[in-house]
Amino acid sequence: MSGVGHHNSHRGLIQEPGPVDRRAPVDAIIVPSGRPEFALVEAGRLAALLDATLLVLSSGYSRARAVPDRLARLSTLQVVAVDFPAAGVRDMPVLETSTVLGRSHLQRKADTSAKRNLGLALARMSGWRNVVFLDDDIVVPDAADLERAVALLDVHDGVGLRLGGFPDNSVVCHANRETGELQDTFVGGGALAVPADRIDSFFPEIYNEDWFFLLGDTALRPVSQVGHALQRSYDPFSDPDRARGEEFGDVLAEGIFARLDQHLPIAAETGYWSDFLRARLGLIERIAKRIDPATPKGVAMLRALDAAKGRLRSIRPVDCVRYIEAWQNDRKTWRDFIGDLAPNVGLDAAVGAFDLSSFTSAPRGRRRSKPERTAPRPALAATVPLSPSPVRRSVPVVR
Template sequence: MTARQHRSHRGLLAPRDALDAPRAELDAIIVPTSRPAHYLCQAISAAKEQDVLLLMLCSKRSTAFDAVIEARNAGARALAIDTGLLDPELVPDFATDRVLRSTRFGRSADTSFKRNLGLLIAVLAGWERILFLDDDIELPDPVHLGAAAGLLGEYPVVGLANAGMPDNSVVCHAIRDVGLPQDTFIGGGALAVGEVAFESFFPNIYNEDWFFLLDGTGLRPSAITGTAVQRVYDPYRDARRARGEELGDTLAEGVFGLFDSHLGLADADQAYWREFLVHRRRIIHDTIELVRASPNEAAVRARMVAALKAAIGHSLLITPELCMGYLSAWQSDCGRWRRRVTRLRRDHGAGLGIEHAVAALEIPRAAQVDVGVTTGARRRSVALRV
């Protein structure tokens, strides 16, 4: 067995033409957002056009009040929740978090928490088709959402093809930027999810969406269709980005490399990870040398090299034992998440709508603002109706 990082995983996806795909309606668009409210314009426009509820999960520079004002002004049905006011125990205490908590790989990001919360709400509300959409994604043709929703009858998850800024790790961006081939994959930025996949969860690690695509043992059948556009950003602006991505990128590339080779998670033993880590570090070292020899401006080369050095520095902290331990903890978490979903359905029922979902999860009224959707009593005296 050869352990190596692959330049493309597209062979794992079923490509489907949006024009030929069956059509269906979404139950909700879910946006985990931390940017100012004007970044929500694409999601709001899509929700209005599709006549679907927009669930905005807000933190940091995004507030529920500001998000709902944007939705109200556009005439969209929306519910926004300030996730910083919620009990962290709404989502299980995952073993994967405990593995990393006392290490330099611990993360304070809340995107996974928001996406997992969105899944729990979907379960209790009785939704069958949802779309996760990031606040930096543009939708040139919202009609493609109907195609993605329609394909959920055949596939548990369907990603929209990214036609904008490639959504890769810093290392993969650098590989492409020195002229080598480097593909992209589907991800949580524009991902339609069917009810059968609600029993997957997003671990708090970079490439959490790749892990969501798995069912605990392998990749769920996954399709790609339509178009989404990732807005432009500078992957080399801060070397800490590469440092924070390295463990998640290593694990995901290692796991998906197995799938590319028609192998499974059972083959991810200590010998595999030892060989894969050597290959991964060789790739980064070689890319550094290619950057230095590239015709890019000196300042650009310096930022690229700094980011890649940050990645290799953290890579040297990754051991085969850590990789195996994380995957073992993740598989335990898969069971923990399924039990959480099962208990919610047993104790609270499902299919009774968004009001039932937020009540069952005991989401504080002070954390909610809504427009055009009934969610119980008026929130903070600013619940908005259209």
């Protein structure tokens, strides 16, 4: 691949593991849930089969109080459901990536990233080693695939399941595929195993936050894929606001990963982003020319692409540079925060330290035995912050 522009696949960045015949225990499945409680049945089934704690972080249509009752038939399941406050969680760090865009319409307001970050903090304080982030629209046919994924965390910072079913792409990338182009997917947070005991990444408040989570300071962390999961289908073109909300994050992630494909470092120069923004506009216009405007689906696709193009035209190269610099600052902020947390205090104490409301159910049946743990994993290459940290809020310490 060469030149500046969209790459239809970043598959070459993923380390292929080969046959995986080893399994390791899953300590917890963490679900940032916004759908009604019935959407958690699949995550509950998996957690019960794997003897893992199910941690549900609820907002929107998901009510923490109702989660244990909804999953009560899973008698061996230990579930902890936490109400995620609309105003955010006390004592979580204030991240520059959530403020650098100010009141700009480029700012994407969603709490998925914040819930995942809380999950990382609770996991560290609970003493969990291997956790899986699972979205509430994901199905995993073989629960053992999650054990195979965490078995690879000794030498990887993230292991995703290969997503089948409905592709996990942005609106623009869905349109690219729908109009006949090859369009791949990448490792995503919808089904992602992470080493909670040592990972020092965070999820910024932006579309493609999982891609940013998998980055080091200048390159991609060691990442792999194994097993299979299915994402439930939806219509990506039904609401043009989806395309608007995704565009800035899609531009940044695709622009960064296009450089990584070419073994180049993450770019924070306006010249590169000026070229990439022009290439992105050309991509959207080429896709639009391939769409039949005489069909209802074509009309919806064109409306969505017009929305993406309108948002794209408001993105300046300096916006990209400022966001990347803020993200680099936040990496240091998050590293300090996660390192200062009181370790191994247990989930109840961790939830209490953040002054959160939780609802639990304890298993009633006999717990199944877990696979034997592998030997302690070595620390991977340390990352070095590129910029100083902004001022952050206090960190909860349980005594």
